[in-house]
Amino acid sequence: MNGSILQHLAVTTATDIVRARSVARQEAARIGFGLADQTRLATAVSELARNVLKYATEGSCTIHEDSTPVEMRLHITMEDHGPGIPDITAAMKDGYSTGGGMGAGLPGTRRLVDKFEIESSPGFTRVTISMVRKRQ
Numbered sequence: 134m135n136g137s138i139l140q141h142l143a144v145t146t147a148t149d150i151v152r153a154r155s156v157a158r159q160e161a162a163r164i165g166f167g168l169a170d171q172t173r174l175a176t177a178v179s180e181l182a183r184n185v186l187k188y189a190t191e192g193s194c195t196i197h198e199d200s201t202p203v204e205m206r207l208h209i210t211m212e213d214h215g216p217g218i219p220d221i222t223a224a225m226k227d228g229y230s231t232g233g234g235m236g237a238g239l240p241g242t243r244r245l246v247d248k249f250e251i252e253s254s255p256g257f258t259r260v261t262i263s264m265v266r267k268r269q
């Protein structure tokens with residue numbers, strides 16, 4: 134990916150979820166995204182970080198920018214070395230949870246962003262979300 138890494142954060146504790154959420158919002162604001170998009174990104178990051186903590190115990194969050202003079206472009210990757218997701222298609226459906234949750238985190242996150250990529254194998258999960266907006 135072109136551009137540059139703005140932040141790399143460990144996700145190991147509940148406090149890290151709050152921090153990742155707030156850093157995502159700050160970086161989005163600094164780049165120039167509006168309030169609604171800042172909130173979308175913050176919410177998405179907190180859902181993904183919650184999953185990392187719950188299902189994989191620990192992981193990391195990387196915030197990456199590759200804006201151009203015409204577009205603001207922010208990408209956030211949440212990665213872990215937990216058990217992996219055996220059935221991604223099922224995991225992306227509303228209401229599917231192996232952890233007694235609502236099963237709303239992943240499908241909800243996908244609806245909040247412009248691009249949602251997920252890859253997982255035994256011992257590895259990586260979700261990358263992107264938000265792209267034309268500059269006014």
Ligand SMILES: Nc1ncnc2c1ncn2[C@@H]1O[C@H](COP(=O)(O)OP(=O)(O)OP(=O)(O)O)[C@@H](O)[C@H]1O
Pocket residue numbers: 180184185188189213215216217218224225229230231232233234235236237238239240258
């Ligand atoms: N990082 C991860 N590692 C392993 N499995 C995961 C991970 N993230 C999600 N999953 C799997 O995908 C399922 C769906 O995740 P999703 O976030 O949509 O729902 P949930 O976490 O179960 O409930 P909710 O987010 O509504 O509290 C999870 O129940 C779990 O089986």
Ligand SMILES: [Mg+2]
Pocket residue numbers: 180183184234237238239
């Ligand atoms: Mg979840």
